[in-house]
Amino acid sequence: MKKGRLIVISGPSGVGKGTVVKALMERDPNVRLSVSATTREMRPGEVHGVQYYFLSREEFERGLAENRFLEHAVYVDNLYGTPEEPVDQMLAEGHDVVLEIEVQGGLQIMERRPDATFIFIAAPSFEVLEARLRGRGDTSEEKIRERLERARVEYRVAPRYQYIIVNDRLSDAVDDVQAVLRAEAVRADNQLHVLKEES
Amino acid sequence: MKKGRLIVISGPSGVGKGTVVKALMERDPNVRLSVSATTREMRPGEVHGVQYYFLSREEFERGLAENRFLEHAVYVDNLYGTPEEPVDQMLAEGHDVVLEIEVQGGLQIMERRPDATFIFIAAPSFEVLEARLRGRGDTSEEKIRERLERARVEYRVAPRYQYIIVNDRLSDAVDDVQAVLRAEAVRADNQLHVLKEES
Numbered sequence: 204m205k206k207g208r209l210i211v212i213s214g215p216s217g218v219g220k221g222t223v224v225k226a227l228m229e230r231d232p233n234v235r236l237s238v239s240a241t242t243r244e245m246r247p248g249e250v251h252g253v254q255y256y257f258l259s260r261e262e263f264e265r266g267l268a269e270n271r272f273l274e275h276a277v278y279v280d281n282l283y284g285t286p287e288e289p290v291d292q293m294l295a296e297g298h299d300v301v302l303e304i305e306v307q308g309g310l311q312i313m314e315r316r317p318d319a320t321f322i323f324i325a326a327p328s329f330e331v332l333e334a335r336l337r338g339r340g341d342t343s344e345e346k347i348r349e350r351l352e353r354a355r356v357e358y359r360v361a362p363r364y365q366y367i368i369v370n371d372r373l374s375d376a377v378d379d380v381q382a383v384l385r386a387e388a389v390r391a392d393n394q395l396h397v398l399k400e401e402s
Numbered sequence: 403m404k405k406g407r408l409i410v411i412s413g414p415s416g417v418g419k420g421t422v423v424k425a426l427m428e429r430d431p432n433v434r435l436s437v438s439a440t441t442r443e444m445r446p447g448e449v450h451g452v453q454y455y456f457l458s459r460e461e462f463e464r465g466l467a468e469n470r471f472l473e474h475a476v477y478v479d480n481l482y483g484t485p486e487e488p489v490d491q492m493l494a495e496g497h498d499v500v501l502e503i504e505v506q507g508g509l510q511i512m513e514r515r516p517d518a519t520f521i522f523i524a525a526p527s528f529e530v531l532e533a534r535l536r537g538r539g540d541t542s543e544e545k546i547r548e549r550l551e552r553a554r555v556e557y558r559v560a561p562r563y564q565y566i567i568v569n570d571r572l573s574d575a576v577d578d579v580q581a582v583l584r585a586e587a588v589r590a591d592n593q594l595h596v597l598k599e600e601s
Contacts, residue, residue: 323590329599358597366585367593379588386565386585389578391522394566398557400528 207233207294208387209316210301211364212380213309214324215354217336219370223324224303226377231384235298237290240266243281256286273315274308284308299384306360313363320387322380323364327371329354406432406493407586408515409500410563411579412508413523414553416535418569422523423502425576430583434497436489439465442480455485472514473507483507498583505559512562519586521579522563526570528553 214220228234240256242263251257258266263282266272275284285302293300302312312319326332332354336347361367366383370376387393413419427433439455441462450456457465462481465471474483484501492499501511511518525531531553535546560566565582569575586592 325593325596328596355599358599361597362590362594364590366588367590367596368588369593369596379584382581382584383588385578385581389565389567389582391561391563391566394524394568395561397524397527397566397568398560400554400557 204297207235207296207298207300208384209290209294209312209319210234210299210384211309211312211319211321212301212303212324213306213322213357213361213364214370215326215332215357216350217332217339217354218324218326219373219376220303220324222373223368223370223376223380224301226373227301227380230377231299231381233298235293235300237285237293237300237302239283239304240272240286241281241283243283273302274304274311276305276307306357309364310360320366320383321364322366322368322383323357323361324370324376325358325361325367327369329358403496406434406495406497406499407583408489408493408511408518409433409498409583410508410511410518410520411500411502411523412505412521412556412560412563413569414525414531414556415549416531416538416553417523417525418572418575419502419523421572422567422569422575422579423500425572426500426579429576430498430580432497434492434499436484436492436499436501438482438503439471439485440480440482442482472501473503473510475504475506505556508563509559519565519582520563521565521567521582522556522560523569523575524557524560524566526568528557 212220212224224236228236238252238256240258240263242258242260245251245257249255260282263284266286267275271287272284273287273290275282285304285308290300302308309321313321326335333351336342336350368376368379411419411423423435427435437451437455439457439462441457441459444450444456448454459481462483465485466474470486471483472486472489474481484503484507489499501507508520512520525534532550535541535549567575567578
């Protein structure tokens with residue numbers, strides 16, 4: 204069976220990358236979403252292995268020591284990361300696997316899995332992004348400033364991604380992602396087998 | 403207006419690249435085919451600027467001396483090449499421009515226009531290519547051997563192209579080409595403008 208493709212999708216809060224990923228999965232049933240691990244407390248309604256793998260700090264740190272994370276980060280005293288083994292399992296089964304992660308995690312995966320496909324989702328403009336963040340209405344000015352500052356950091360890292368897709372009309376953005384996946388499949392380094400004289 | 407994209411399509415005789423290009427142009431009216439120049443005699447029914455630009459050897463050599471060809475080659479005592487100016491004109495008008503050329507020409511354009519998109523069209527296997535060449539029925543064994551030898555040369559150069567698309571089912575191959583064009587448009591280096599904080 205043909206191995207699946209590892210797809211890293213990043214982009215600032217407010218850009219709608221979750222919506223893009225959801226729409227992609229609805230269109231393409233072969234796409235799977237990677238589940239992250241975290242040390243934070245499980246909240247009511249959450250299920251181990253669905254929203255997150257809920258690990259103790261000891262378990263998480265053992266995984267790190269054994270180099271079993273594709274990427275990880277610390278937020279507000281908790282560890283978050285992507286266990287490699289379930290991802291490789293899904294890839295081996297032929298699924299394309301999407302990691303929806305922050306750019307800091309994306310950079311780690313560029314080092315560890317340079318053969319993955321890296322897609323950054325951007326807003327039509329920074330002004331639009333700012334308007335979207337403000338438009339939510341339920342967020343304090345401090346929180347908005349913090350998110351904008353983080354968005355600026357993400358935008359500075361974005362040129363290191365292979366593709367930058369603007370989420371203006373959702374269906375166009377999903378068309379773009381699907382075109383990228385189809386194009387990546389026919390990139391020369393993935394197609395050398397068709398040039399062999401004896402098959 | 404957005405500048406068009408320069409698309410180089412190569413592949414051995416018998417692989418159906420002309421059919422792929424024709425189908426691409428039928429689907430996408432923005433695509434234009436580049437017209438080559440040649441010093442060979444015009445044949446009945448041919449029109450200057452349609453099949454070829456028919457140039458005298460002196461005109462062609464002056465063009466070469468003035469560096470006005472994207473690529474050129476010599477076949478059976480005649481010169482063939484792609485004048486750069488009409489291509490740049492079409493690109494400036496926003497058209498995607500396809501050059502359907504041999505790999506020797508493709509390599510020249512990789513040097514001169516590394517920003518172009520390079521697509522190699524391959525047969526499902528070398529055996530299929532050989533069968534297709536033989537299946538035409540109107541070709542001498544010597545001619546077939548010659549074409550197979552040339553195909554081997556083209557296949558050895560193919561890994562230097564960015565994309566290798568197999569022409570098995572025509573509509574799939576054209577889907578692949580269109581996906582490549584859509585994906586290239588969202589490659590990070592073509593999208594940096596969307597990251598600017600002031601638009």
